[in-house]
Amino acid sequence: MKCAHDGCDHQADCAPKICVPAVNGPLDESKTIGIILGLTVCRQHFDELKIADFLTAQIKGAIEIVARGKAPPDFERAFFKRVLLISAEWATFERARAGRPASS
Numbered sequence: 001m002k003c004a005h006d007g008c009d010h011q012a013d014c015a016p017k018i019c020v021p022a023v024n025g026p027l028d029e030s031k032t033i034g035i036i037l038g039l040t041v042c043r044q045h046f047d048e049l050k051i052a053d054f055l056t057a058q059i060k061g062a063i064e065i066v067a068r069g070k071a072p073p074d075f076e077r078a079f080f081k082r083v084l085l086i087s088a089e090w091a092t093f094e095r096a097r098a099g100r101p102a103s104s
Protein backbone atom coordinates (compact mmCIF):
# COMPACT_ATOMS: atom_id res chain seq x y z
CA MET A 1 0.00 0.00 0.00
CA LYS A 2 1.41 3.37 -0.97
CA CYS A 3 1.50 6.46 1.20
CA ALA A 4 -1.69 8.54 0.77
CA HIS A 5 0.29 11.77 0.59
CA ASP A 6 0.16 13.27 -2.91
CA GLY A 7 3.32 12.53 -4.85
CA CYS A 8 4.90 10.31 -2.19
CA ASP A 9 6.26 7.00 -3.49
CA HIS A 10 7.04 5.45 -0.12
CA GLN A 11 5.21 2.45 1.25
CA ALA A 12 2.65 3.32 3.90
CA ASP A 13 3.44 1.67 7.20
CA CYS A 14 0.98 3.27 9.58
CA ALA A 15 -2.36 5.02 10.01
CA PRO A 16 -3.21 7.89 12.35
CA LYS A 17 -5.62 7.36 15.22
CA ILE A 18 -7.18 10.42 16.77
CA CYS A 19 -7.17 10.06 20.56
CA VAL A 20 -9.34 12.47 22.52
CA PRO A 21 -9.01 12.66 26.31
CA ALA A 22 -11.85 13.70 28.60
CA VAL A 23 -11.79 17.20 30.04
CA ASN A 24 -9.29 17.00 32.93
CA GLY A 25 -8.76 13.35 32.04
CA PRO A 26 -5.44 11.52 31.58
CA LEU A 27 -3.56 11.55 28.29
CA ASP A 28 -3.15 7.78 28.55
CA GLU A 29 -4.28 6.38 25.20
CA SER A 30 -6.35 3.63 26.82
CA LYS A 31 -8.36 6.31 28.65
CA THR A 32 -9.12 8.31 25.53
CA ILE A 33 -11.75 7.97 22.85
CA GLY A 34 -9.97 6.89 19.70
CA ILE A 35 -10.92 6.88 16.05
CA ILE A 36 -8.60 5.28 13.50
CA LEU A 37 -8.58 7.21 10.24
CA GLY A 38 -8.71 5.09 7.11
CA LEU A 39 -5.65 6.89 5.81
CA THR A 40 -2.37 5.06 5.37
CA VAL A 41 0.87 7.00 5.24
CA CYS A 42 4.62 6.57 5.54
CA ARG A 43 6.51 7.52 8.68
CA GLN A 44 7.59 10.89 7.33
CA HIS A 45 4.10 11.97 6.36
CA PHE A 46 2.65 10.70 9.61
CA ASP A 47 4.93 13.13 11.40
CA GLU A 48 3.67 15.97 9.20
CA LEU A 49 -0.03 15.40 9.85
CA LYS A 50 -1.75 18.13 11.84
CA ILE A 51 -4.53 16.96 14.06
CA ALA A 52 -6.49 20.20 13.67
CA ASP A 53 -6.96 19.31 9.99
CA PHE A 54 -8.71 16.10 10.95
CA LEU A 55 -10.92 17.27 13.80
CA THR A 56 -13.82 17.93 11.49
CA ALA A 57 -17.38 18.47 12.64
CA GLN A 58 -18.11 14.89 11.58
CA ILE A 59 -15.25 13.41 13.63
CA LYS A 60 -16.09 15.57 16.63
CA GLY A 61 -19.72 14.52 16.38
CA ALA A 62 -18.76 10.84 16.32
CA ILE A 63 -16.55 11.29 19.40
CA GLU A 64 -19.26 13.20 21.23
CA ILE A 65 -21.65 10.31 20.63
CA VAL A 66 -19.15 7.87 22.18
CA ALA A 67 -18.60 10.27 25.11
CA ARG A 68 -22.31 10.69 25.79
CA GLY A 69 -23.03 10.14 29.46
CA LYS A 70 -19.33 10.36 30.33
CA ALA A 71 -16.94 13.28 30.83
CA PRO A 72 -17.03 15.64 27.83
CA PRO A 73 -14.18 15.28 25.32
CA ASP A 74 -11.35 17.81 25.34
CA PHE A 75 -10.56 18.37 21.65
CA GLU A 76 -7.86 20.92 22.53
CA ARG A 77 -5.70 18.12 23.91
CA ALA A 78 -6.43 15.55 21.20
CA PHE A 79 -3.37 13.77 19.82
CA PHE A 80 -2.41 11.22 17.19
CA LYS A 81 -1.34 7.71 17.94
CA ARG A 82 0.58 5.90 15.20
CA VAL A 83 -1.16 2.60 14.41
CA LEU A 84 1.20 0.31 12.52
CA LEU A 85 -0.28 -1.56 9.58
CA ILE A 86 1.22 -4.78 10.94
CA SER A 87 -0.59 -4.36 14.28
CA ALA A 88 -3.60 -6.33 15.50
CA GLU A 89 -5.35 -3.01 16.05
CA TRP A 90 -5.15 -2.18 12.35
CA ALA A 91 -6.23 -5.70 11.35
CA THR A 92 -9.33 -5.34 13.53
CA PHE A 93 -10.09 -1.95 11.99
CA GLU A 94 -9.71 -3.34 8.46
CA ARG A 95 -12.06 -6.21 9.20
CA ALA A 96 -14.64 -3.85 10.69
CA ARG A 97 -14.34 -1.58 7.68
CA ALA A 98 -14.91 -4.52 5.36
CA GLY A 99 -18.03 -5.39 7.34
CA ARG A 100 -16.76 -8.73 8.59
CA PRO A 101 -16.93 -9.72 12.25
CA ALA A 102 -13.72 -9.33 14.26
CA SER A 103 -13.80 -12.98 15.30
CA SER A 104 -13.34 -14.42 11.82
Ligand SMILES: [Zn+2]
Pocket residue numbers: 003004005008009010041042043044045
Ligand atom coordinates in the same frame (compact mmCIF):
# COMPACT_ATOMS: atom_id res chain seq x y z
ZN1 LIG B 1 4.65 9.60 2.44
